[in-house]
Amino acid sequence: MDPRRVAVTGLGAISPVGATAPATWDAFVDGRSGVRRIDEWGDELPVHIAALVDTDVSTSLTVPERKRMDRAEQLAMVAGREAWADAGFAGPAIGEERDRVAVVVGSAIGGLHTTIDQQHALERSGARRVLPHTVTMMMANGAAAWLSMQIGARAGASAPVSACASSTEALHWARMIIASGAADVVLTGGTEACVEPLVLAALAQTRALSRFDGDPARASRPFDAQRDGFVLGEGAAMLVLESSEHASRRGARVRAWLDGTAVTSDAADIVQADTDNQARTMRLALRTGGIDASQIGIVHAHATSTPLGDRNESIAIADAIGVHPVVTATKSMTGHLLGASGALGALATVRALQEQLVPPTINLDQLDPEIAVDVAAGTRSVQAEAAILNSFGFGGHNASAVFSAA
Incomplete structure (x- = not known):
């Protein structure tokens, strides 16, 4: 076996559906939704639903940690400690x-709660009331920095910021770091905590949100x-990746192999995706992993529930992989975690390969006739050698990752 092959x-x-990785997987298999109504912000918002984490992080983090970390960093720390x-x-x-x-941890936005809260503090009470930790709480690389200190990582702490492709891009760079020989172990994934009135209002203005x-x-x-x-x-969701040589040396359990990844950019429209380029991204991920499309038994789609996006991705999947x-x-259950969505999808993909069980796409009452792929409306048993994960983001960011069963 290639000593630099990348193990999960x-x-x-x-x-939004679980306090831990096992609880989240159980919710996926059961088809449980974490979406609920939000009434705290009054009637001025056009959208009143979101998928929030209900877990109390105070049981996992110390008081100083909570005071010095934005919510996105807090969630990353909880997930990162569990993965480690x-x-x-x-x-x-x-x-x-x-x-x-x-460490490589992606986020689309970073510490937005802190940014908004401290702007309000400045306006209400003046500069002296702004928290001294504001900058380190705001910065998008904050989660990666905190986790590097947590696990003692000195081979680099990176933070890809590429909209909804951020954490799948993080997987790509983590795999490349190990494959290059620059590190043996990488803690990677994504985090996001930006359910704020500003974001809901802005996304509603683009007509991207469900009403x-x-x-x-x-x-x-x-x-x-x-x-x-x-x-x-x-x-937040995190994965520990390591070289097969390192994993074997310490007798680690291998959940799956991350064999291929690809990152591309459309260089076209800031919002509208390029279906041909999505298909190209999947093909590149297959090629880097030495995996044939016929071996793919599971596709974890980006599939955010937008009319055009889901249709276009289904066309790209059929083109690059086929309809088999x-x-x-799983966004049908968790909503769209933006920069953390790819990592959470990776968790679902790895567990699906382990259990040979595909979580359902809930709320699929009637398949859109323009969707040509085989979408699981219920939990489905499979015999899959490999699976592919897709993430596509505003700005023309595309990322795909290919996993093989261990």
Whole structure:
């Protein structure tokens, strides 16, 4: 076996449907939604639904940590600690080992709660009332920085910021770091916490958000004929990646292999996706992993529940992979976690390969007749050698990752 082949040895998550990675996976298999109505902000907002993390992070973080971290950083720390422990590490790297450990954590926006709260503090009470930790709480690389200190990583702490492709791009760069020999272990993933009135109002103005007025749990409906936009969510998901040589040396459990990744850019429109380029991204990920399209049994689609986006992605999947794989869209349960969505999708993809079980795309009452792929409306047993994960973001950012069963 290639000693630099990349193994997935740890998973962590805190999501709208679960406080941990196992709880999140169980919710996926059961088809449970984390979308609910939000009434705190009054009637001025055009949208009143979102998928929030209900877990109290105070049980996992100290008071000083909570005071010095934005919510996005807090969620990343909770998920990162879980992933690190799940991989079998008892504590931070020590000695020379620290120079072989890296962190890559993506986020589309970063510390937005802090940015908005401290602007309000400045306006209400003046400059002296602005928190001294504001900048380190605001910065998009904050989560990567905190996690590097948590696990003793000195081989780099990077923070891709590429809209909704951020954390799948993080997987790409993490794989490249290991494959190049620059590190043996990388803690990677994504975090997002931007369910704020400003973001909801702005996305509503673009007509990207669902205005479903029934049961909030039924609002996110990828590939359904009646879908009308996505639901904003928050959360974090982390994976521990390491070289096969390093994993074997310490007797680590391998959950799956991250064999291929690809990152491309459309260089076209700031909002509208390029379907041909989405297909090209998938083909590149297959090629780098040495995986044939016929081996792909599962597709975790980006599928946000927008009318045009879901249709275009289904065309790209059929073009690059074919119509034989089972397609799933867990955003039907969690909403769209923006920069963290790819990492949460990666968690679902890895567990799907482990269990040979594909989570359902809930709320799929009637498949859009323009969708030509096989979408799982219920939990589906499969026999899959490999799976592919897609993430596409505003700005023409595309990222795909190919996993193989361990």
